[in-house]
Amino acid sequence: MAPGEANSGNGGQILKPFTFNEIVLRNRLTALVVDGDNFCRLLEQGILQAYGLETQSVDNGDAAVELIASGAKFDLILIDMLLPILDGLEATRRIRAMGVRCKMLGVTAFSGERERQAFLAAGVDVFVEKPLGPEILIPILRELDEQYPSI
Amino acid sequence: MERNPLRRQLQIMRKSLFDQGYLDEQFVQLEELQDDSNPNFVEEVVTLYYRDSARLILNLEQALERKPYNFNKLDAYMHQFKGSSSSIGAKKVKAESTLFREYCKSGNGEGCMRCFQQLKKEYATLRKKLEAYFQLARQAGPMETACRPK
Numbered sequence: 688m689a690p691g692e693a694n695s696g697n698g699g700q701i702l703k704p705f706t707f708n709e710i711v712l713r714n715r716l717t718a719l720v721v722d723g724d725n726f727c728r729l730l731e732q733g734i735l736q737a738y739g740l741e742t743q744s745v746d747n748g749d750a751a752v753e754l755i756a757s758g759a760k761f762d763l764i765l766i767d768m769l770l771p772i773l774d775g776l777e778a779t780r781r782i783r784a785m786g787v788r789c790k791m792l793g794v795t796a797f798s799g800e801r802e803r804q805a806f807l808a809a810g811v812d813v814f815v816e817k818p819l820g821p822e823i824l825i826p827i828l829r830e831l832d833e834q835y836p837s838i
Numbered sequence: 839m840e841r842n843p844l845r846r847q848l849q850i851m852r853k854s855l856f857d858q859g860y861l862d863e864q865f866v867q868l869e870e871l872q873d874d875s876n877p878n879f880v881e882e883v884v885t886l887y888y889r890d891s892a893r894l895i896l897n898l899e900q901a902l903e904r905k906p907y908n909f910n911k912l913d914a915y916m917h918q919f920k921g922s923s924s925s926i927g928a929k930k931v932k933a934e935s936t937l938f939r940e941y942c943k944s945g946n947g948e949g950c951m952r953c954f955q956q957l958k959k960e961y962a963t964l965r966k967k968l969e970a971y972f973q974l975a976r977q978a979g980p981m982e983t984a985c986r987p988k
Contacts, residue, residue, distance in 0.1 A: 726890035726922045730883060737871045769917060796921030818864045818925040 710825050712739050714835045718763040720744040721751040721778065722794070723770045731765055731794065731819060738828060747771045748778030755782050761789055762831050765819070768795040768806055776809040783810035790827060794819050844978035851971050860964050865927030877980060881972045887926050888965055894919045895958065902951060912950060913942040923961075930960040 718740045722728040725746070732742045743759070745751050748770040764782070768775040779791060793811035795802065803814040815823050855861045865880075872879040897915045901908060920935035934957035941949035 724890070724918050724922055726887050727925055729886060730922075730925050733879075733883070734871065737876070767921075769914065796917050796924065817921045818867075818927075820864065821867060 710738065710828060712828060712832045714832050715739065715741055716762040716828065716831055717741045717760070718743075718765065719751065719754065719759070719761045721746075721748065721764065721766040721770065721775070723747060723767060727767070727817065734819065734824070735763075735765075740828075748773030748775055751778050752781045755785060755787055762834075763827070764789060764791045765794050766791060766811065768793060768797055768802060776805060779806070779809040779811055790831060792819070792823075792827070842978065844974065848971070848974050848978050851974060855967060855971065859929050860967060861927045862929040862932075863927065864924065868926065881975075884926055884968050884972070887922055887928075891919060891922055891961075894922075895961070898954060902954060905947075907947045907950065909942045909945055909950075913939055916942065928961075928964055931957060931964060934960055 716739075718735045720728050720731045720735070720742060721744070722731060723746050728744050728746060732744050735742050740763070743754070743761075745754060748766075749772040751764075751766065751770075752773065764787075766775050766779060770778065773781075775793065775795070779793070782791070790813075791811045792813045792815050793806035793809075794815045794817055795806070796817045797803075798816045806814050813823065813827070855865075868880050868883055894915055898912065898919070901912050901915060916935050916938050920932060920939070923931040923935055934953055938950055938953045938957060941947075941953055
């Protein structure tokens, strides 16, 4: 089976429009991963690092706000909704209130329309139901990469 | 057609994991992150998943021993479990997680308990199948694949 292919239940082949290995970034982008679940946080960091991003991570909303308030700057923030200490909605609001305009992805196991609207209203640019797939991530990474001038 | 018999067996095993609905396309996407610099990426991710989610399974078991059920707490644990299960492409486990959360929302304690028992079976079955798969993959040796561009 070639990469990028998977079987549907009836034995048919599914060709993916994107695969994780389809992009080469010219710039060293930076990302912050905010997720209270150890596994999800490490996995999302691993995926971003595989693309050459420099990453940091924190496991609660309060730490994310503190980090941003300390002056840390990121091209991309991935933030979960359900977080300990300070939830993802409030953390997002506070980060945006500080004037941060970077791309924020709300990556959550919630799938309802109510949650989607709430997260977007709080300030994320994109609402992503877990898992974070290349069809969402790759166009965003390309867009961020193109924001930097070519050398 | 793969000539190496071990690799052929590995392909068949992999295909059955998808055909039988144990895994979905997220697993494929993880495989595509595997390369020469990360040759065991998928196995490491799956190992981490099982290590980390054991805590959530225990939390759920303990919460289901306490009556009356705290459905909010049960839902919160399962929400987290669903997120990490979906991240490795654990399709059946994810489906049971979704069903469990529906039972929580409707306050159906018996439904939660039944569903949790089924979830644990699926979780354990997937673990055994993936352990066998990775063991065979190690025996079969690395496959020549195009390197992921750096």
